[in-house]
Amino acid sequence: MPEGFVYRDGVISSDEEQHFTRHFALLPFAPFEFHGFQGRRRVVSFGWRYDYAGRQIRPSAELPEFLLPLRERAAEVTGLAAEGLQQVLVTEYAAGAPIGWHRDKPEFQDVVAISFLAPCLLRFRRRLRDGWDRRSLEVMPRSAYVLRGAARSEWEHSIPPLCTLRYSVTFRNLRG
Template sequence: MPIQASLFPDAPPSGDHPPGFRYTPDLIDGEEERWLAAGIAALPLKPFEFHGYLANRRVVSFGYRYDYARRAVAAAPDVPSFLLDLRARVAAWAGVAPDDFRQLLINEYAPGAGIGWHRDKPQFGLVAGVSLLSPATLRFRRREADDWRRAAAPLAPRSVYLLAGEARSVWEHSIIEGDALRYSVTFRTLA
């Protein structure tokens, strides 16, 4: 059964949620969203490149970035000041210190762009994601015997989700291709 956005923000995970997944709508308001999106549009987003293949998704990292060639984290520019307030807000929500979110990754999904099945790299710890501009579906799957167990969480614009525990380390996740521009701002601790 698909996960539905809870009527009760921070409700404990139901049987339908991968354990460790947490979601809250309306972390920010519409004015903040527009202001953040304008700031993000001015950042040096670059096409995500994986083994020479260019995805229809653009990214920029701050604090640390993942170097796919070296399979290690590498230093990245400091978090821009216009994103520090958002980082503090997400940190308070997630129960960590703002500085613990050592990495900030922004994904820009143009219409038709998504992200394939993956688990975030083990060099990172907690993962929190803020959605801007348009809705998306975060899908989950985990291997069970010779089949997949599946779940899906709608992500509203202005919402925040947390991947911890099994949702972070056992389940894979992906984002279905959308039909409108979406930004995700992902904050990660280091493992």
């Protein structure tokens, strides 16, 4: 896997997963929008959100209390202070919803994501002089992964379409 990538299985229990997903069902999700394109996944941001039209981060809704223990868990995985994880993105992937190749925006630094309900294939790629270097890993429900260093800055990542509902909660700290 890319340097700077960390994967941890069993970061939350099955009971915790059920608790969080009951709360997710009540969130005000909206389709992901990117320069006029509407993705098949739905998202809701807390703390900060990235405004693709303005190409900058903007303040967003305050982090709901039910997500505070999950932020603590994300902080444990990264070794960062929980309060430093100021941007939170909850993503709902309905069956058939992918996320294309991308790097997270440069305004953010480290990325930690916690996965819920269904496994997914997390793919990585980076351009070489004569093609692509590719890696992949099956990310299991209740696990977490961290992108920092080269995994964050030199590699793109994507998730192909899934067959069933999946949620992820992504925590980011701000660069600077």
